[in-house]
Amino acid sequence: MTKTALITGVTGQDGYYLSRLLLQKGYRVVGLVLPQRQSNLAKLGSLVNKLEVYAVDMTDTKVLSGLLEQVKPQEIYNLAAPSFIPDSWDDPLGTLDLVTGTAIRLLTAVRQTGLAIRFYQASSSEMFGKVDCSPQDENTPFRPMNPYAAAKLHAHWTTVHHREYYNLFACSGILYNHESPRRSPQFVTRKVCLGVAAIKLGISDRLEIGNLDAKRDWGYAGDYVEAMWLMLQQKQPEDYVIGTGKLHSVKELVATAFESVGLDWTRYVVVNPNLVRPDEHFLLVANSTKAKQKLKWQPQLSLEKLLEKMVHKDLERLQNGTIAATGKP
Template sequence: MTKTALITGITGQDGYYLSRSLLEKGYRVVGLLLPQRQTNLAKLGSLADRVEIYAVDLTDCGALEDAVAQLQPQEIYNLAAPSFVPDSWNDPLGTLDLVTGTATRLLAAVRKAGLATRFYQASSSEMFGDVDRSPQDEQTPFRPMNPYAAAKLHAHWTMVHHRQHYGLFACSGILYNHESPRRPPQFVTRKVCLAAAAIKLGLSDTIEMGNLDAKRDWGYAGDYVEAMWRMLQVDVPEEYVIGTGELHSVRELVATAFECVGLDWNRYVAVQPKLFRQDEHFQLVANPAKAKNNLKWEPEVSFEALIEKMVLKDLERLKNGKISPATFSK
């Protein structure tokens, strides 16, 4: 029997890689998408013709109940969330409704339909926030520091409560930073890779950066969606920390990206204190031992290979005129 997987946030980075992976595994993939966002399907590229789209307002309880009852999915992956964390300060209530509201309504829809659907909630390392220990694992206390993280934590506990109180198969992946050539340019990894490619081609001559000593646990999105899928294939639903367990500084990121195009980054990077973030004092780095032991999962793409993959893709895009270099340094 062909399994059906529902995905919210299907047009985002993770939605793309998860859809591709599930299609390769023989799934029927259905994306739940707001009617007014149908144009976003272009982000899926060639996958757009291979997935089904169910137009639905994620804030409409009745519509979501109808969707789940009609489609009867074996698996649901709730990835819906704002793509850029700092934006959550501009609309904390909207962030809460999109993240927590969607999770709550979907879980209620599964329960009402009486299905044995397995539910994945996309949690985030941002929930750990102002940590007092590193690395972090599933037992590390949560101390969120922004509206996005708080909303993710609310959704996380909502999922746990539905599992405990109603017996649903519901779990979450607490994912650390995961990148790919599909990252939007406002993310520092893509900003740097794009700039390195543009400077190499003579389309730009500098890039403004913030704190080069800030460190992150960066992995490849294509690896992390495999962990999501594996969480729904085991017998017992649990939470899993998903990351590489390695910290790399923004300085390493810049040096690696520019090395990919044979340039000395020191000649092109201008550090701007105005770009420093207030929350750089904490270090989020994963201890993914549980995922390695229980799911037999570990990242396959190294930090260096990830950055090279991103830089080469942006070189290709720029050469083909698919993107413009106008705002790279901003």
């Protein structure tokens, strides 16, 4: 029997890689988009022709219940969230509704339909926030430091409550930073890779960066969506921390990206204090022992290979004119 998976946030980076993975596994993949964001389907490229897409008001539980009855998915992956964390300060209530509200309404719809659906909630390492210890695992206390993280934490606990109180198969993946050529240029990894490509082609002669000493646990989105899928294939629903367990500084990121095209980063990088984020000193790094033992999951793509992949994709885009050096089409 062909399995059906339903994905919210299907037009985002993770939505793309998860859709691709599930299609390769023979799934029927159903994507949900908000009616006002249907234009974002263009981000999926030719992949969109292989999906069933519904424009749905995800603020209406009754509509969601009706859709579940119609589609009858075996798995739901709730990836709906704002794409850029700092923006959550400008709209904390909207962020709460999109992240937590969507999770609550979907889980309520699962309960109301009575269908045997396995539910995945996209949680975030941002929930750990101002940590006292590193690395972090599933038992590390949460101390969210921004509206996005607080909303993610509410959705995370909502998922736990539905698992424990209603006995639903509901689990969360606490994912650390995961990147790809599909990342928005707002994110430092893509900003650096696009900047390197533009400098290599002579379109630009400098790259402005904030805190070079900030450190992150960066992995490849294509690896992380496999962990999401593995969580829903287990006998029991549990929560898992997903990351590489390796910290790299922005300076290392920059040096590696420039090195991938044979350039010396010190000749082109300018530090701009205005680009420094106030929360960059927290050392968020994953202890994914549980995922490695129970899911048999391991990150496959190294940061060096990931950055090389991203820089060369941006070289290709700039050369064929599909994007400008600003990252806009």
